[in-house]
Amino acid sequence: MSKPTDLVQGTLCLLILKVVALQPMHGWAIAQRIRQMSGSVLQVGQGALYPSLHKLEQNGFISSEWAISENNRRAKYYTLTKAGRKALDQEAAQWERLSGAISMIVRTA
C-alpha cells in the first residue's frame, strides 16, 4: 500500500480536475484521457486514481452520478463543481509558478 507522495498526489488531483473540466467522465475514461493528453508520457498509476477521485468527491470538488456509458453499461460519472473549478484555477496557477521556477533553475544551471 505505497502511498503516493504529496507532490505526485497533488499533481494527480490537478490532472483529474483539468480532465473532468472538459466534460463529465467515468474513472476509466479519465485514466485514458490523461494518458492520451500527455502523449503517453504520464502513465497514471491507475491504482492511485480512484482514491484521489473519492477524496476530491468527499471534499466537494467533483460530484458524481451514475449513467449509462458508451458501451451500454452503468458507470460512475464525475463532474467538476463550482468549488472544483475554483480549486482547479488555483492549482493550475500554482503549478505554472512551480514548474516555471523549476525549469528556470534547470536551464540556467
Added chain:
Amino acid sequence: MRLNNVFRLRLRSLFSRTTVERELDEELRYHLERQIELNLAAGMTRADARRDALQSIEGFDQRKEECRDMRGLNLLENLQKDLRFAIRQLRKNLGFTCTAILVLALGMCASVAICAFVDAVLIKPLPYRNPSRLVGVFERVAAFPQSNLSYPDYLDWKKLNSVFSSLDVYQRNGFLLTTAAGAEPVRAARVSDGFFRTLGVTPALGRDFYAGEDLPAAPRATLLSYAAWQQRYGGKRDVLGRVVTLDGAPNVIIGVLPREFHFTPAEPAEFWTALHATGSCDVRRSCHGLYGVARLKDGVSIPAALSNVTWVAQQLETQYPATNRGQGAAVAALTDVIAGDIRPILLVLLCGAGLLLLIASVNVAGLLLVRSESRTREIAVRTALGASSGRLIRQFVTEALVLVAAGSALGLASAHWAIQLLTGLISEDMMARMPFLQGLGLTVRVMALAGAISLLAAVLLSLPPSLRVWSSGMQAGLAEASRGSAGTVWRRLGSKLVVLELATAMVLLVGAGLLGKSLYRLLHVDVGLQPDRLVTMEVMAPASRYGEDPQAIALARQVMSRAEELPGVQSVGVSGLGLPMDGNGNTTWFRVLGRPWHGEHNDVPERNVSAGYFTTLGARLLRGRYFTEAEDGSKPRVAIINHTFARQFFPGEDALGKQIAHVSTSPVPIEIVGIVEDIREGPLDAAIPPVLYVPFNQETDSFFGLVVRTSQDERPLLPALAATVHKIDSGIVTVRGATMTVRINASQSAYLHRSAAWLVGGFAALALLLGVVGLYGVIAYSVSQRSREIGIRMALGAQPRSVYQLILKEAGWLIAFGVTIGSVCSVAAAALMRGLLFSVRSWDVPTLAAVAGLLSVSALLASFIPARRAASVNPVEALRSE
C-alpha cells in the same frame, strides 16, 4: 453550499454504508472490465488479460481500502473496534468495572442532585420581567437591618425618590374566609395597586388592579393565585366578578395569577388583595407593617438607590421626628431577599457534592492506574506488534469513555430519584414557603452541567493510562513485566492520589462534624422554658365579635378555663402577639420615665400574656412577680421584662419598680414588676433581644396563642383542644397546633441546620468509605507487587512482625500526609462556612481531633487487611510464582 455538500457526503459515507460499498465495488469492477476488454482486444488470453488488469490497479481490495480511507470510513470502524474491545476488557474484569461505574455514579448523583437545587434556587431567573432590576426596599432600625415600612412612609418614599421607576408594597397576611361551614383561615397577601406591574406580571385571567384600586374609596378587590383558582373554584372562568368575604368584608375577584407566578416573601398566599389602608396600623406613621419592592430606573445601581432612599428617610426624619427618628433605609437585590437565607447552605452543599465527586473520580482514576500498571505487558506486546502510541491511547480513552458513559447514565437516573427523595423530605409547610423549588428537576442547565462533569471525568480518567503509555518504553515494559517489581509511576502518582482522597475526606468529615455539632448545640440551646409536655395552638376569633377589650378578655378566660378542664391539663396561658420561636417582629417603642428623653426610639418586641403564661411555659422568674388575673385596664399598668432587657436598659441598676411608658403623646406609666430569664422568642440561632411582657388583660387581642401544660402524653391533647375552642364559637378558628418540641425541631433555623448537617454528613460518610477503599487499593496493590520481595525477606528470616511494620509504615505515611493536609484544608474550609455554624468555632479542636482519629483508625484498619496477607505469604510459593 460546498460545506453543506461535503457534510451531506460525509453523512452518506457514514450511514449508507452498504450503498457506498456496492458503488465502490461496481466502479472498480467497471474499470477492471474495461481494461480486460482492452487487453483481450490486444490479443491476450482471458486469464492474462485479467491478471494484467489487476496488476495495473495494484490490487482490487487494496484500492478499495484506500478509497474507504479517503472517505473517512475507517475512523468509524476503528472506533467500533475500540468500543467492542473496551467492553470486552471491562466485562472480563467485572469487579473492577462495577466498582468504577458505581463510584462514578455516586459522585455524579450527589453533584447533579445538589446542582438541581442550586439551579432552581440561585440560577433560574425569577418569573418576573427583567428580574435583575428588581429590589427589595426596607426601612432600617438598630434592631432590624431590614424592617417594615409604614404606609405613610411608603407614600412619601414613592413620591420623593428619584431612583425607582416604580415602588410598591406587600404584606403577608391571614384572613378569615367566610364559608358555608363557618370560617376558614386563609393565607393571603395585601399589595399596593402597582405591585404586579412593578414585577412585570400580567394575570392569566381577568385584569390587574387599576391605579388607585388600593385606596379606601375603591371597592375591595382580590386576585387569586393559580392554585387557589384550581382548588377552590375548579379552574372555572366564571370566577371573575364573584364576591368572597375576607375578614367580614366583601372582595370582588378580578383576576387569576399565572401558574408559574410566585413571590416568596409573601407566600404562601391564596388571595392577593389590594391594600385598603384603613386599618388602625395603616394610618399611623409609627406602625410598620409593609415591605417594599421596586424596579430600578435604567442605569441606577443598588448603592445609588440606597443613597437616594437614605436621603428620603433623612428628610422624613427631620419632618416627622416623633415617629421617624432613627428610621433609615435599606435596599437589597430581590434575589437576595428571596434566597438569601438558603444560599450559604446550598453553596456549602454544592462544595460538599463537588468534593465527593472529586474523591469519586480520583478513586476511579486510581483503579484505572492500577489496571494500566498490570497491563504493562499487554501495552508492550501491542507496541511491539506495531500499534502506534496514538492508537493505544485511543484504546484507553475509549475504555474511560465507556466507564464514564455508564457511570453518568446510572448517576443521572439516581439523581432523578434523589431529587424526588429530597423534595419528599421537605415538609409541606416549608415547601409552601419556598415556591421557587417548584421548577426543581433535571432541567436543560442541569443536564448541560452533568455533560460537562462527564467530560471532565472522561479526561481525568483517560489521563493516567495515557501517561503510562507515553512514559513507558516498549522494552522496559516487557522487561519490567517479567520481573514484577512495583511500578514506579503507580507508586508516585497512585500514592499522591490517595493522599488527595484522604485529605478531601477529612475536609468533608470535619464539615459534617462541625455542622452536626452546630445542630446539636442549636437543638439543645437554652430556650428559657420546659418544652416537654407543652402544647401550643393559635386561636383566631373574628374581630367583629371579639374586637373589644371585655369581649377578648372574656373569650381568653373562657378558653383557658375550658382547656383546664381537659384531662391531664395542669395549666394554661395565652400570649397575644406571637408564641416562642415565632420570631414575630411586633415591637413597641418605650421610654424610661424619670430619665432624660430626647425622642429616641427604644424598639423592643412586645408580648401581651396572661397571668398563667410564664408558669405554664416553665419559665424562670429571676426577681419580682408574675401578673395576676385581676390586672386589667382598671388597674395600674404593669410589665415584666426579660433578663436581656434589664441588662441592656438598666445596667448596674435594679430594674424592679422602675417606670417605663410607651412612646405616645400622653404617656401612661408602666411599672416593672418582674424580671424573667430570657425566653427564645425568635429563631434558635439568633441573639435574644430585650422583650417587654405586659398583661393580656391590659392589652387585648382577638387573635392569640394558647400554651397548655399537661401531665400526660401531649399529642392527643391537640384535637381535644381544638374541639373545645370550636364548642365555644364555631366561628373561631384554630391553627398551627403543635407540641413545643415539634415547634423547636421544625423551626426554620433548626430545619436548615438539620438538612445541611444530614446532607453533608451523608457526603462525608461516602467520602470516608471511598477514601478508605482507595487506601486499601493502594496498599493491596503494593503488597501484590512486592510479594516476591516479601518472600525473599521472609526466606532470609524476616519475622511477620517486621512485614507488618513494612506495610503499615507505608500506609502510615500516606495517612499522616492525608490527615495533615486535610486538617489544614478543613480549617480553611470551615472558616468559609463560619456563617452556618452555631456556637461552634471553625477550628473546633475536639471535632478536628475526633475526625483525624476516626479517619486514621479506619484507614489503618483498611491497610491492616493487605498487611496480614503479606505477613502470611509463604516464601516458597512467593518465589516460585514469579
